[in-house]
Amino acid sequence: MTSPDLVDSKSSVAVTDHAWSAAEVATLESELRDAPPGEIIRAAIEAVGRDKLALVSSFGTESAALLKYAADVDPAIPVVFLDTGWLFEETLAYRDTLAAYLGLRDVRTIHPLPDDLAREDAERDLWFSDPDRCCYLRKVEPLIRALAPFEAWLNGRKRFQGGERAAIPVVELDGRRLKFNPLANVTPDDLKAIYTDAHLPAHPLVASGFASVGCMPCTSRTEAGEESRAGRWRGKAKTECGIHVIKSS
Template sequence: MTLGTNKTQELRRKAAKLNEQFAGLNARQILSRVINGGVAGRAAVLSSFGAEAAVLLKLVAEKNPATPVVFLDTRKHFPETLAYVENLTDALGLTTLVRARPSYGQLAVSDPDGNRHATDPDRCCYARKTLPMISTLRNFDCVLTGRKRHQTDDRAQMDVVEVQESWLSINPLADWSLDEVRAYAREMALPAHPLVSQGFQSIGCQPCTQPSEDYRAGRWAGSDKTECGIHITKDGKVRRIGANTNG
């Protein structure tokens, strides 16, 4: 979906205003204004239920456990991740889980043999993540993410508030380091993803994730791919590789 110029400009103005308002605020203060203050409209949380997901979800649950949590169920997740979704939401008292996933009919066209991840991982991500996300999140005005600047080069310069598609993307943990994330998880005794103890530092779909000593190096190992296509890049554009191709 492409927004009209006026709508895009309006969203950019709103993002700029919120970035000014959020300057100097910590994650809890930002979440209070978004979830309870409604400063960005209807809010949802986008979560991968990966290695660090519990931190943002815990902070959100403290503000309002009924906040919608959108889980991108690609139909390629580890069984451990699917179990973790249920266990973590129960542990944190989150009550509104929304599963965004590709239909079998759509996958019959885009990934008929289920092996697109091996031949064209960008198109696989587009079909299994980007399209379901766009369909679900167009019902909200803003989405909270757990992205952090330390994670990838694409994220190093990101703002706390960005424009994506027809909504605002808000990153309250943008300036958290990996050490801070892990320290908070220990302090709060948050349930860990079961694969973390097996050496997985960053966890995505099963075919494209492997254990690794270096953070995120286990995602799409052996390639220069670092993003799955559900977030905007540092130049402010949505990465939607495969949008104009067949299959």
């Protein structure tokens, strides 16, 4: 689908192992607090260089928006996709569809470690008995590995999604890395507009009533009037998989 050989050789020069201070992060946050997504993505590239910046995407129901903004800035920004082994086939197909449609040049699919799954989830029922541990093995640990070469990352969280996301900043410190939330300020109407204006293909499961899509066992349809993520881990206190809770090293 994609190959490092396709990456434009004119990549930005990256800062190496810069230790970001709280004051620097606060300055960036102040400068970008009201900036549009494209400007935030450009600022992220300027801060660390394109080759040290990763965009983490679930290729879910709202993912095309951030991927479109990023592709407009630089389609060779590395995109990290976590294939947990429990994803809908529609999500895997959507990854390929969007990558081709947007001209993404460097999509990296990351998997859980087979030995970890064999040791802790041989029966594939950990999602039921211990969903937090399941998410760690299938998403958090793979993301930690995937982000090892990078100094900053982009993600698609939005304040309107509610819960722990309601007060996210545009820029924050995540362990030693910068973490940019380019869509923090967007509204549902903003999302609808970019899908319409850019003719972005919808996730195949949207038409079936899924407002947010994760792993199959822990995703259900959303009812009218519910928040977009109400179908994730329905009936449980859990609202996040952990990749935005556990700080990356």
